[in-house]
Amino acid sequence: MGMVVETEEWVLTPLAYPLLSAASLAAVLLLPHFSRPHAAVVTPSSPSPFDVGTTPFLRFRRAFLLLFCLASVAEGIHSVFGEDEFVRCGFGREQMAARLAAATAAVLFLGGASGVVSDKLGPQNACIFYWMLQLAVGALKSFSGLRCAWVNNFILALASSMFSFCFETWIVLEHEKQGQNQDSLFDTFWLMTFFESISLVGSQGITNLLLDDDNKGILLPYTFAALVSVIGILYIRKAPSISTAHHASVIGSYQKSFFAHVLRGE
Template sequence: MGVVIESDIWEPNKSIYILLFIFSVVPIFCLPAKSSANVLDHASSASLLRFQRKFLLLFAISSVMEGLWAVFGEYELAYYGFSKDQLLNVISVGFAVSLFIGSFIGVLSDLLGHKKLCLLFFLLHLLVSLWKLVFGTSTFCIFLSLASSIFSFGFEAWMVVEQDKRQEVLNDMFWMMTFLESASFIGSQALANYLIDDNVIRNIKSLWIGAAVLAVLAVGLVTRGWQEAPQTSPLKDYRVSFYRHVISAKRIWLLSWAQSCIHFSVAAFWILWAPSIVADGREVSLGLIYPCLLGSKMLGSTGFPWFFHVPLVLRTEEYLMYAFSIMGFALSIVAYDYQEIGLLVTLFCLFQTCLGMVLPFLARLRTTYLPNEIRGGMMSLSLMPANAAILFLLVLRGHHYIANSTITSIAALGLFSAAGCMYSLKKWGKQLQPSRRNL
């Protein structure tokens, strides 16, 4: 009599997808009346309404393009024969580029124009796609890292500058961008699976063609009929403004540190979430868990307008303080013991839910504390400590000097320190200018 050994592959319960979809989408149709009136309001000026619709479409396309690399990047490198150590080196090079070049791109964005930088984002993706189609090589991590740096701040800065005169709609645009980014990442997973069709060797070029088509479409949207106000501030005036509002302001330092901590924790999360789940050789359907994580982030983003458009019980800094603490607590449990897959996925979903709420709140604080003319430079430079820390830890990890649990613990400590920054901001308070009291 033969013995049949069945393979037990862990998969999320299918009801989770239904619940996440319902709780992420239904709140959009039940938003408070004030929010519903501001999101793509037909009473707005025609030019502003066109910008909102066109911008959200463009941002969705850019998110799909970023997601194609995030979803299929490792498989693509494996197609080229990269080992695990080589994959780690590629990731390290990417963060090095973000550190030494990407940290200063925001300053160029403020001086030259945010639209031009967003256009560069699509041109970089187009260049990488054409390069791979023609030469079929994997020398592209530098350009994609630069594109990711632009993605992290360029589109938000552009949107804020264009809508400065309609500040009451900015907060709704913030959470809609977070929602669209997560939804587009899920869409990029579906697009990659469709183009590859379980045959990497035969259909690998289909992925590059798809990315090139999206890039060409986006370039056409940006360059046709979309004017941007010229940047007239000379470098000397920019330096004076930057010093006055950023370098000499303690509140900006606290906000920058919080942004750096969240950037570090998110980067560490996406690098380590899969290795943590499949530790000890466990078989898990990672492709089914990925939508759960992004769906949780979508759920968190839809909670933002409910906090903002109803009478606030707490200050913005207090909401962020509690959210950072919950995220740090979740990662602390993961660092201590990550043996149970169900508990791990639950903690990861909790982390992403809080993240979906944190990002719009942080964008709101940036609008409160920072003038628009230096927003891009502040955002890109604030990520420098995070990129440096990630690069340092990846180098140590490559030489087996540090464990994944230690990196997760450091990310948790960073989140707790970000909560402390929000507590200090709340304690100090801020006398808002009359023009920004309605944010």
């Protein structure tokens, strides 16, 4: 006697995504309000991570968090499909493994050098380069004939490796430039982690709204990611630039350390 196993796919309703985002944001906004009497005893000058620092720094941090949210949305859209994207392209397991292994190998070589290149270019130019990589992937995947190309995996893997450090480097240098203390930096990283999580959840909801059942419907989220990349590039170019003289000196220290510790064995 044969046994039939029925599978039921569980999917959140589209209304659940804004509700989760609103609940998380309300928890962060209301926590300083309800904990203000206790915080005033311990640290009366900093009851909330939202109002610590000078006015120029707070203005920069709000703009930076908005830019970081856009980057997280673009990153989440490209990672939402996973194996389903390869299945839609008609790849088997061996081909999927080959694509993922090749992209990982490329990141091992290119990703290691991207940190040095980022120090040479400066944090803002490194972030612009990240947005250009996201724009290239979004533009290529917007066409059905180029959606399954090898170059998409390489570019996306390199962009993901740069995402992990280029924005963090920028905010750390801005903290040092404006003379902010270490607690303010910790609060900023906490806010970055929170807004990154919210943006990733929001990117899943945006993808579900733009996605259709047919194969052509999968192209709309990539077009939206390319549009977000264009907005990010235009937005970051308006930010005040940071001098790259310090980064040029860092390259010299890299060269001295490489010759001393690797070639000479000191």
